[in-house]
Amino acid sequence: MKALAVRPGTPHSLHPREIPPPTLDSIPNGRGVLVKVLQVGLDATDMEINEAQYGNAPAGDDYLVIGHEVFGRVEQVGAHVKHVRPGDYVACTVRRPGKSIYDHIGRSDITSEETYFERGINLLHGFMTEYFVDDAEFVVKYPEKLKHLGVLAEPASVCAKAIQQAYSAQHRLQVWEPQRAWVMGAGQIGLLTTMMLKLRGLDVCTMARTPAEGNLKADIVEQFGARYLSTRETSLADIAARHGRPDLIVEATGNSHVAFQCMNVLNLNGALVLTSVTGGTRVTEIESDRINLEWVLGNKLLLGSVNGNFRHFQEGIAALALGEAMYPGVLERILTHPIQGFENYARLMPLLADANVLKVYVNVAE
Numbered sequence: 001m002k003a004l005a006v007r008p009g010t011p012h013s014l015h016p017r018e019i020p021p022p023t024l025d026s027i028p029n030g031r032g033v034l035v036k037v038l039q040v041g042l043d044a045t046d047m048e049i050n051e052a053q054y055g056n057a058p059a060g061d062d063y064l065v066i067g068h069e070v071f072g073r074v075e076q077v078g079a080h081v082k083h084v085r086p087g088d089y090v091a092c093t094v095r096r097p098g099k100s101i102y103d104h105i106g107r108s109d110i111t112s113e114e115t116y117f118e119r120g121i122n123l124l125h126g127f128m129t130e131y132f133v134d135d136a137e138f139v140v141k142y143p144e145k146l147k148h149l150g151v152l153a154e155p156a157s158v159c160a161k162a163i164q165q166a167y168s169a170q171h172r173l174q175v176w177e178p179q180r181a182w183v184m185g186a187g188q189i190g191l192l193t194t195m196m197l198k199l200r201g202l203d204v205c206t207m208a209r210t211p212a213e214g215n216l217k218a219d220i221v222e223q224f225g226a227r228y229l230s231t232r233e234t235s236l237a238d239i240a241a242r243h244g245r246p247d248l249i250v251e252a253t254g255n256s257h258v259a260f261q262c263m264n265v266l267n268l269n270g271a272l273v274l275t276s277v278t279g280g281t282r283v284t285e286i287e288s289d290r291i292n293l294e295w296v297l298g299n300k301l302l303l304g305s306v307n308g309n310f311r312h313f314q315e316g317i318a319a320l321a322l323g324e325a326m327y328p329g330v331l332e333r334i335l336t337h338p339i340q341g342f343e344n345y346a347r348l349m350p351l352l353a354d355a356n357v358l359k360v361y362v363n364v365a366e
């Protein structure tokens with residue numbers, strides 16, 4: 001069957017490839033699910049992988065099939081699979097368990113092992129194929145009524161986890177009622193996080209460089225009832241002085257400099273959640289004495305969050321459903337750049353590199 005792959009370590013190596021189709025019985029104990037791939041989304045991680053800044057091939061292979069945001073339809077299930085049936089629409093988690101205690105309790109998203117296994121990213125082949133097989137444990141049912149939002153399930157899981165982790169960590173304060181949230185970045189993670197925080201009733205400012213005028217991302221932010229601000233026009237300090245300091249910041253710009261700038265503006269008792277995966281080598285200067293003092297005196301929390309497990313996928317999908325009910329038709333505006341089939345693969349990376357492009361995904365099958 002057809003697939004798209006890269007040669008990790010070799011920049012710009014994305015290429016089509018013929019690979020053997022997967023079989024149901026490659027998963028033991030009748031727990032296999034065979035899925036026909038309908039759509040696969042791409043994000044900045046795929047671009048970093050193609051630039052050889054990130055990601056590794058599975059042991060014994062010199063290529064990595066890409067694709068970690070998948071939406072598909074079940075074709076066949078093993079005898080012991082109960083929660084999905086042929087014909088069901090599904091998404092699939094990305095990380096697979098290692099050996100730590102967290103991996104054993106279904107929380108590979110917080111594995112304590114240095115080596116992590118992620119389909120389409122690190123040491124495991126991904127979903128940019130015609131079919132895939134996986135253990136039922138990782139296959140998440142997706143409502144047919146939301147199938148037009150298919151590839152948003154994976155990024156939604158990442159946002160759902162980041163927010164859930166912040167709220168759960170903030171139990172340290174006994175009472176935490178955040179009023180104001182800032183979301184840094186208006187890519188898919190920034191926009192979905194904006195929606196989820198609005199659904200929780202927060203006053204949300206979403207920030208990115210591009211000015212608001214004629215900007216689709218700004219428009220979507222406003223349709224979710226949040227405020228869009230361009231950081232090209234105003235500094236974070238000025239925004240904090242004008243609108244108040246945020247109790248929660250979710251950083252999703254992909255720029256580590258911004259992540260550290262956020263440390264200057266967080267409110268007392270606040271939480272700053274970092275979600276950007278930055279495979280580069282950037283070095284940045286910060287006012288460390290002042291920030292350190294303010295963070296100690298202000299009991300502030302810095303939290304890193306990556307990936308989403310089965311439960312976060314379910315929470316993410318639930319948020320997509322509520323979001324679609326609250327803001328009808330807005331979420332699908334994120335899905336800006338469909339590419340028809342693997343044969344147009346050469347268009348993928350240039351689109352991902354274009355800062356004005358919001359979401360690139362491949363329509364693999366109907």
Ligand code: BGC
Nearest residue numbers: 045094121158277306307308
């Ligand atoms: C993916 C996550 C993954 C992370 C780190 C992100 O792009 O969406 O599932 O854990 O990269 O590799």
Ligand code: ZN
Nearest residue numbers: 043045068069
């Ligand atoms: Zn991703």
